[in-house]
Amino acid sequence: MKEFWSSRIRGLTPYTPGEQPRERKFIKLNTNENPYPPSPMALSAIRAAADEPLRLYPDPDCTQLREVMAATCGLKPSQVFVGNGSDEVLALCFQAFFDPDRILLFPDVTYSFYPVFAALYGLQYRQVPLDEGFGVPVESFLAPNGGVVLANPNAPTGRALSLCAIRRILEGNPGAVVLVDEAYVDFGAESAVELIDRYPNLVVVQTLSKSRSLAGLRVGFALAQENLIAALNCVKNSFNSYPLDRLALAGAEGALRDPDYFRTTTAQIIATRDRTAARLKTLGFDVCESASNFLFIAHPKAPAKVLLDGLRERGILVRWWDQPRIRNHLRVSVGTQTEMDALYDALSELVR
Amino acid sequence: MKEFWSSRIRGLTPYTPGEQPRERKFIKLNTNENPYPPSPMALSAIRAAADEPLRLYPDPDCTQLREVMAATCGLKPSQVFVGNGSDEVLALCFQAFFDPDRILLFPDVTYSFYPVFAALYGLQYRQVPLDEGFGVPVESFLAPNGGVVLANPNAPTGRALSLCAIRRILEGNPGAVVLVDEAYVDFGAESAVELIDRYPNLVVVQTLSKSRSLAGLRVGFALAQENLIAALNCVKNSFNSYPLDRLALAGAEGALRDPDYFRTTTAQIIATRDRTAARLKTLGFDVCESASNFLFIAHPKAPAKVLLDGLRERGILVRWWDQPRIRNHLRVSVGTQTEMDALYDALSELVR
Known part of the structure; x- marks a missing residue:
């Protein structure tokens, strides 16, 4: 195979984007999308x-x-x-x-x-x-x-x-x-x-x-x-x-042209992020100090891959990389307060 | 200048697209757009x-x-x-x-x-x-x-x-x-x-x-x-x-998903193209046999650049390249019948 492929291309390993499920049944915290609609x-x-x-x-x-x-x-x-x-x-x-x-x-x-x-x-x-x-x-x-x-x-x-x-x-x-x-x-x-x-x-x-x-x-x-x-x-x-x-x-x-909407929704995400970070710490998670719309978390006792799979079973998608240094971390996008409460409930079950 | 430009990029001559006037005052026959709205x-x-x-x-x-x-x-x-x-x-x-x-x-x-x-x-x-x-x-x-x-x-x-x-x-x-x-x-x-x-x-x-x-x-x-x-x-x-x-x-x-609309509008463009080609020939134009939505034309007596400028003055944009072999040709997109009639009138004035 790879006949006709240019020599440069044969050696490439493309980027893998986060999953985009075609059905909307998941709480989708895997690709850092904004939980609020566009302006x-x-x-x-x-x-x-x-x-x-x-x-x-x-x-x-x-x-x-x-x-x-x-x-x-x-x-x-x-x-x-x-x-x-x-x-x-x-x-x-x-x-x-x-x-x-x-x-x-x-x-x-x-x-x-x-x-x-x-x-x-x-x-x-x-x-x-x-x-x-x-x-x-x-x-x-x-x-x-x-x-x-x-x-x-x-x-x-x-x-x-x-x-x-x-x-x-x-x-x-x-x-x-x-x-x-x-x-x-x-x-x-x-x-x-x-x-x-x-x-x-x-x-x-x-x-x-x-x-x-x-x-x-x-x-x-x-x-x-x-x-x-x-x-x-x-x-x-x-x-x-x-x-x-x-x-x-x-x-x-x-x-x-709609800076007010931008400010309001951004402030809401920051508030949800900070509240979620604080709650996850109470479950024993290490939570990286975040200036973004996601949290990078690890639990000293629960392997990230186990949490990833457990969350998926509970209808929640987050992102995990099978890579050195971060294999025990999950990246969790900040959704609505309700979505983050569901995440908290699922994780507290999983780390118990 | 060009400090920080990569070596590959320094030597490039980019493509020049046809003009996209921001005001809509022209009959735009310069970029082979379809004269009919989308389906x-x-x-x-x-x-x-x-x-x-x-x-x-x-x-x-x-x-x-x-x-x-x-x-x-x-x-x-x-x-x-x-x-x-x-x-x-x-x-x-x-x-x-x-x-x-x-x-x-x-x-x-x-x-x-x-x-x-x-x-x-x-x-x-x-x-x-x-x-x-x-x-x-x-x-x-x-x-x-x-x-x-x-x-x-x-x-x-x-x-x-x-x-x-x-x-x-x-x-x-x-x-x-x-x-x-x-x-x-x-x-x-x-x-x-x-x-x-x-x-x-x-x-x-x-x-x-x-x-x-x-x-x-x-x-x-x-x-x-x-x-x-x-x-x-x-x-x-x-x-x-x-x-x-x-x-x-x-x-x-x-x-x-709308093949009927596609067939109707395409047939209309083909009909307009063929009618326009026949009429331009009566003005003495050489018209390349076209299987597309444009006509490539040249007049033995009127230089293409003169026609280009004359058409522009009359509110009609067409495409011309200052290139070997085709310097005396114009490429004219096929518009509506009314637009092509305006083109015909303008060209018959210009080649007279």
């Missing part, structure tokens, strides 16, 4: 766009959406790039900024798509071990390298890095791009967006999938100085001129 | 999908849409791959099937994205000259090569290749993939889909952008034997797990 402004913008103009190509430059996003972040539209979900944006960043002969650095425990992107583009990388408590050892990212990739907050740990630490990494790498993946930043970490005007080597990636309840719409952003955004446009326009359809453009704009 | 079934499916489930990731495997497409084409779902527009599908094909050390072949006059994809992935290619009438010289595609890419009907000429010719090319290249880009096939060419079960080296790419009036939705397909589809999934899952949003999935399925 009504996003939904009505989409419905209005579902009409005759769909016969026409979308704006390849996403001009209007970039303007709204720029205003949301305090940037210029020329500092904003839009892609088909932040995974696509990250992949284009790997192509635009990293070279095969210079070694990339990222943590050993982080978003498992980073090594997959590196393999796809033939890039070498070194995985820097996090410390015992899954903290980022800043010094280790100051060694000579061809680029740094950091999720902040990190996944699947949920731990945030301070802006001060990010500045040290930016200043220690003046010749390489530092890519900060802020998929979860709105749930409690400090965004590096405010550093963009000072650091020509900083790229911040964000998404509407988590805090804006639009995982089903596939919209992600890169935010950086114009020179880096131009590189992304060069890759994008050599790959796919129109990565965002008209409905995604309309819905994304609608969501960004 | 009402597509629009109502999208409106129904614009709801709470958008908070959840879409099905990464596009299972249901692949089933509907398979039924539409007489294939198995495992022989169908879905991507974010056929440009993305083509780009993934270039990654999946072609290697840097084996030379790709495609015509000198064809879709201008092919050399851009090749440059992005570091592939060598040779552009095979079409004959004087822009026909494909089949023999030239039987030389040893690392892959063949053919648009059928070809763009921007509109000329179709027979299935017999495609079979010769497939049989002459048993060790290389032959990629047949059928973006325009529904307007009068023979599809190579029926050859898929016989040729393990055939990939057919189709799109909903043209004959299904959904350029704004970004949905394309690759159709091939399972082994080749598996290669595409390997690339896709190393790049972006969820390339299609929930609305695109719903709309695409709605469109495919």
Whole structure:
């Protein structure tokens, strides 16, 4: 088999996304989706766009959406790039900024798509071990390298890095791009967006999938100085001129125009997260300090795989990786308060 | 400038899509969009999908849409791959099937994205000259090569290749993939889909952008034997797990479930095309025999660039390339009968 496969592709091990059950019978805490529906402004913008103009190509430059996003972040539209979900944006960043002969650095425990992107583009990388408590050892990212990739907050740990630490990494790498993946930043970490005007080597990636309840719409952003955004446009326009359809453009704009809804739902998730963390500790769980919309938990007596299976039997999906260092951990997305109560009840049964 | 750009990216010249004016004052015959709105079934499916489930990731495997497409084409779902527009599908094909050390072949006059994809992935290619009438010289595609890419009907000429010719090319290249880009096939060419079960080296790419009036939705397909589809999934899952949003999935399925609308609008476009071609000939235009939804025209006395500018002044956009061999041609999309009458009137004024 694999006849006709290109040599690069034969050696790839693709990313495995969390399960998306086609029936809706589960309490789904496995892919960090938002438990609240998208903003009504996003939904009505989409419905209005579902009409005759769909016969026409979308704006390849996403001009209007970039303007709204720029205003949301305090940037210029020329500092904003839009892609088909932040995974696509990250992949284009790997192509635009990293070279095969210079070694990339990222943590050993982080978003498992980073090594997959590196393999796809033939890039070498070194995985820097996090410390015992899954903290980022800043010094280790100051060694000579061809680029740094950091999720902040990190996944699947949920731990945030301070802006001060990010500045040290930016200043220690003046010749390489530092890519900060802020998929979860709105749930409690400090965004590096405010550093963009000072650091020509900083790229911040964000998404509407988590805090804006639009995982089903596939919209992600890169935010950086114009020179880096131009590189992304060069890759994008050599790959796919129109990565965002008209409905995604309309819905994304609608969501960004509704900051009140965003603030309310985000605050609710943070409150639920903190309450859940406290309750799980009473059951004996170690709970990583989370600045995200998920909790990374381990129990000293109950193996994670046993809990994973037990939760599934009780209709609750969470995420587990059969990987060194985190084999005894589960990542649990923060759902509604009711869903988290069901999780608590199931776990208290399982660890008893 | 270009500090921090990867070495591959520094040398790229991206594709230039046709103009998408933000105001709707033009008769837009420049990007081969369908003049008729999408099927009402597509629009109502999208409106129904614009709801709470958008908070959840879409099905990464596009299972249901692949089933509907398979039924539409007489294939198995495992022989169908879905991507974010056929440009993305083509780009993934270039990654999946072609290697840097084996030379790709495609015509000198064809879709201008092919050399851009090749440059992005570091592939060598040779552009095979079409004959004087822009026909494909089949023999030239039987030389040893690392892959063949053919648009059928070809763009921007509109000329179709027979299935017999495609079979010769497939049989002459048993060790290389032959990629047949059928973006325009529904307007009068023979599809190579029926050859898929016989040729393990055939990939057919189709799109909903043209004959299904959904350029704004970004949905394309690759159709091939399972082994080749598996290669595409390997690339896709190393790049972006969820390339299609929930609305695109719903709309695409709605469109495919409405074959009557598709047949009616396609027949109307073909009738308008043929009527327009006949009328333009009376003005002295050379009109390439078209099996697509556009006409490739040249006038022996009026330079194409002059016509382009004159049409624009009269509110009509068409496409022109400042390229060898086709510098005196215009590509004109087939619009409604009224739009084509306006085109005819404007051109008859301009060539007088």
